Amino acid sequence: MNKFLSHYKKLYFKDVLIVPQNSSFTSRSQINLVSKYKFKFGQEWEGIPLMVANMDTTGTFEIAQVCSQYKILTVLHKHYHVDEIISWAKNNHKCLEYVSLSTGTSKNDINKVEMVMKKIPQIKWICLDIANGYCPHFIETIKKLRKDFPNKIIMAGNVVTPDRTLEIINAGADLVKMGIGGGSVCVTRNKTGIGYPQLSVCLENNKSELDVDYPCIISDGGCKEPSDIAKAISAGADFVMLGGMFAGHDESGGDTFEENGKKYKLFYGMSSDTAMKKHHGGVAEYRASEGKTIKVESKGSVENTIRDILGGLRSTCTYTNSKNLVELENNAKFILV
Secondary structure, three states: OOOOOOOOOOOOHHHEEEOOOOOOOOOHHHOOOOEEEEOOOOOEEEEEEEEEOOOOOOOOHHHHHHHHHHOEEEEOOOOOOHHHHHHHHHOOHHHHHHEEEEEOOOHHHHHHHHHHHHHOOOOOEEEEEOOOOOOHHHHHHHHHHHHHOOOOEEEEEEEOOHHHHHHHHHHOOOEEEEOOOOOOOEOHHHHHOOOOOHHHHHHHHOHHHHOOOOOOEEEEOOOOOHHHHHHHHHOOOOEEEEOHHHOOOOOOOOOEEEEOOEEEEEEEOOOOHHHHHHHHOOOOOOOOOOEOEEEEEOOOOHHHHHHHHHHHHHHHHHHOOOOOHHHHHHHOOEEEO
16 A cells, blocks of 8 residues: 655755846835735735734734734734733824734634724734644634624634645635645644644645635744745745744743743744743643744844844845845746755
């Protein structure tokens, strides 16, 4: 019995480089990274297609306040209380175009979203986030969210295969969050053997491969530097979600401590011992921790990282004769390295 789905090698971001081309641009300032998006269910949004992950060390109010100035979306972590979100939103109206709520599949999670949306209808985005997007109740939750929130932009994940991606879209999601085991503090692959190299996830699940004409996937995980973001978009990702790259900043969550005269912050996966103890009292006896906790040297303001990322993307565009990120996806060609 043949156990392999494919005999072609699957690719990580590190396995490729983007080939330079003759360019008509004389300056990176000529590149426009802001794009307009119209989703399957009719909602529209304008911004830069980057998302800060909904980890409690990155999906913070403070990160959102800075990212919104650059038209970058922040997916707030789901451990904020309803009153905290409502209070913050009322004082930060200008941020709300670039903020998403997070939810799991439990009744309490859905009720929390409903309560916030009643008070703050300006929030356009909902992120349904579970570790295993292949669970049977996942699709039913997407259908419920679409029915209850017909005018919201709904993202759901995580999965890695085209058949499940289409199921999620057909159930009512605008965007599918793609990636299992690729995060910098995720150890799912170590514990379970489950996963899929992230560049191949993008290459095999993009609009062209799925034969749709609307944005549909978010590459979530595996980006360690700006070049990885450029490769994800070049491979067909409509949006890119970032966790580790946004950890360790003044605006990030996590405890700050000092060692040998240097400041650090803790960064951990949401399935780690640290997160489970913090939010659930510990790791349940029937499961294993699938995240790790690391210390990240203080990076200062998150603006430094944002500017570095955006500068890198503009440079990729000039090297590929692309005036925006839509053209980058069409123009970029890879070589194996």
